[in-house]
Amino acid sequence: MDENHLLINLKDIHFSYPGGREVLKGLSFSLGQGEKVGLMGPNGSGKTTLFHLIMGLLKPQHGKIEIFGQPVEEEKDFVEVRRKVGLLFQDPDDQLFSPTVLEDVAFGPLNQGKSVEEAKEIARETLKALGLSGFEQRVTYRLSGGEKRLVSLATVLAMQPKVLLLDEPTTGLDQETTERIIEILKGLKLAYVFISHNMDFMLQATDKIYGLLEGRLALEEEMVPHTHVHVHGYGRLSHTHTTSDDFRPGIERDK
Amino acid sequence: MFNEVFTEGDSLLHKFDPRFKIVIAAVFTLVLALSSRWCALFAGLLFSLSILVMGKLPVKGICIRLVMVNGLILFLWLLLPFSVRGEAIFSLGPLTATREGVRYATLLTVRSNIIILALIGLLSTTTVFNLGRAMVDLKVPRKMVQLFFFTYRYLHVIQLEYERLTNALKIRGFQPKTSMHTYKTYAYLVGMLLVKSYDRSERVRKAMICRGFKGRFYNLTEFHLGYRDLLLVSLMLLGVAAIGLLQWTRIIY
Ligand SMILES: Nc1ncnc2c1ncn2[C@@H]1O[C@H](COP(=O)(O)OP(=O)(O)OP(=O)(O)O)[C@@H](O)[C@H]1O
Numbered sequence A: 001m002d003e004n005h006l007l008i009n010l011k012d013i014h015f016s017y018p019g020g021r022e023v024l025k026g027l028s029f030s031l032g033q034g035e036k037v038g039l040m041g042p043n044g045s046g047k048t049t050l051f052h053l054i055m056g057l058l059k060p061q062h063g064k065i066e067i068f069g070q071p072v073e074e075e076k077d078f079v080e081v082r083r084k085v086g087l088l089f090q091d092p093d094d095q096l097f098s099p100t101v102l103e104d105v106a107f108g109p110l111n112q113g114k115s116v117e118e119a120k121e122i123a124r125e126t127l128k129a130l131g132l133s134g135f136e137q138r139v140t141y142r143l144s145g146g147e148k149r150l151v152s153l154a155t156v157l158a159m160q161p162k163v164l165l166l167d168e169p170t171t172g173l174d175q176e177t178t179e180r181i182i183e184i185l186k187g188l189k190l191a192y193v194f195i196s197h198n199m200d201f202m203l204q205a206t207d208k209i210y211g212l213l214e215g216r217l218a219l220e221e222e223m224v225p226h227t228h229v230h231v232h233g234y235g236r237l238s239h240t241h242t243t244s245d246d247f248r249p250g251i252e253r254d255k
Numbered sequence B: 001m002f003n004e005v006f007t008e009g010d011s012l013l014h015k016f017d018p019r020f021k022i023v024i025a026a027v028f029t030l031v032l033a034l035s036s037r038w039c040a041l042f043a044g045l046l047f048s049l050s051i052l053v054m055g056k057l058p059v060k061g062i063c064i065r066l067v068m069v070n071g072l073i074l075f076l077w078l079l080l081p082f083s084v085r086g087e088a089i090f091s092l093g094p095l096t097a098t099r100e101g102v103r104y105a106t107l108l109t110v111r112s113n114i115i116i117l118a119l120i121g122l123l124s125t126t127t128v129f130n131l132g133r134a135m136v137d138l139k140v141p142r143k144m145v146q147l148f149f150f151t152y153r154y155l156h157v158i159q160l161e162y163e164r165l166t167n168a169l170k171i172r173g174f175q176p177k178t179s180m181h182t183y184k185t186y187a188y189l190v191g192m193l194l195v196k197s198y199d200r201s202e203r204v205r206k207a208m209i210c211r212g213f214k215g216r217f218y219n220l221t222e223f224h225l226g227y228r229d230l231l232l233v234s235l236m237l238l239g240v241a242a243i244g245l246l247q248w249t250r251i252i253y
């Protein structure tokens, strides 16, 4: 795709936490208009870190970040980025801070300059789309883990972003809710990147899947033939399991 | 402590406009802090008690809070009786307790308890968030309201973090004893609590920035004044005025 039409373009990013080992080692990544991309990788491989770099919450030691064709470096550049790119945090407890659900979902739109009435309307609609009607006055810190995750997703969607970065959006959700989220995501006319360890979900909701290994990204196009010693739904779709190597019969049985 | 248990209720007091609650709380505290005559203090006590009755608050919960506050007042009793000049009652080594000192400490104790009772009734029957919004309406500087709100919010975070950590200890069979192991575990607990709460608040801040936070909070619902609010606030103001009269005029000797 034409360089200028890339939504996100990272080049040769190096990053390490203060005093830590290097997490990203020359990573490059680009996301085009309307692309739906999955991101996999072992725990601690730097997936969350990558998202935080894109949002400007962390700064790379080396490398170039371009969002919507504009190079971004300083805090004020990222203010604009955050208006258009929505990040769903891995832990919903980080995302929710208002006392009631409605207030939390309306918080983003209000910051974008919407009127109170508009913001409330957007919040209600977003909640409805996620099947959360009736949750408006619930207290955020007394929701269940899965409910918190759905509400967090609503807070991000309510900002009507152009790009979504979803950090494990379906972890802790039941099968039915997961499927509803897949439907919602597929229906959205926007580009997204999401992190998940759930292969079935990945294959359904993305066009391509990247693997993050040893600080770099690789496209996982290659079909890896492997035998399965277990049964589950979606078995007809080709898929890989990250845990297949140390699969122990009877213990790590998929749904 | 941060579950806002008293906010769940349906009494007249719970429905009372939080802006008025704050005003009454401020005026009452001021008048009482200046009161020194017993008849005025007694009227103050009646005032506080009638508020608590109106809110139908559980006696046990109130007592627990009073005990906590009086734990602090205990320290006053260690200092005050010995540091006010006057007629000596008894001596402890180089320290001499005076009648005036004891009188003063008693006065402070009674006064603070009455004020606390009124504040429990008035302020703990409103959610902290609504109090914050009422403060905004009352033109309290925004920075102060934010400080107030976030202090509360993070105390809540620390409490949740604490519960998580103690649960982690419990499920692995930890039982406190007087041993090095126990002390070390507690030391870790406190250390982890601080570090984790700090990390958490940092992540919450980042999440807020991601949603375009620029230091402003918005109110979704407006408070509406009813005739009940006006009636109640007039009654309460009369009550406070009566306390003032008892203190500053000689209606009762
Ligand atoms: N605040 C931090 N300070 C220091 N090191 C960190 C910090 N956060 C993460 N790390 C380290 O950076 C590496 C990458 O972490 P990251 O959270 O990006 O992993 P991840 O791929 O999202 O993992 P997971 O699948 O478990 O969520 C890990 O080795 C982790 O220990």
Ligand SMILES: [Mg+2]
Binding pocket: A047, A048, A049, A090, A167
């Ligand atoms: Mg992660």
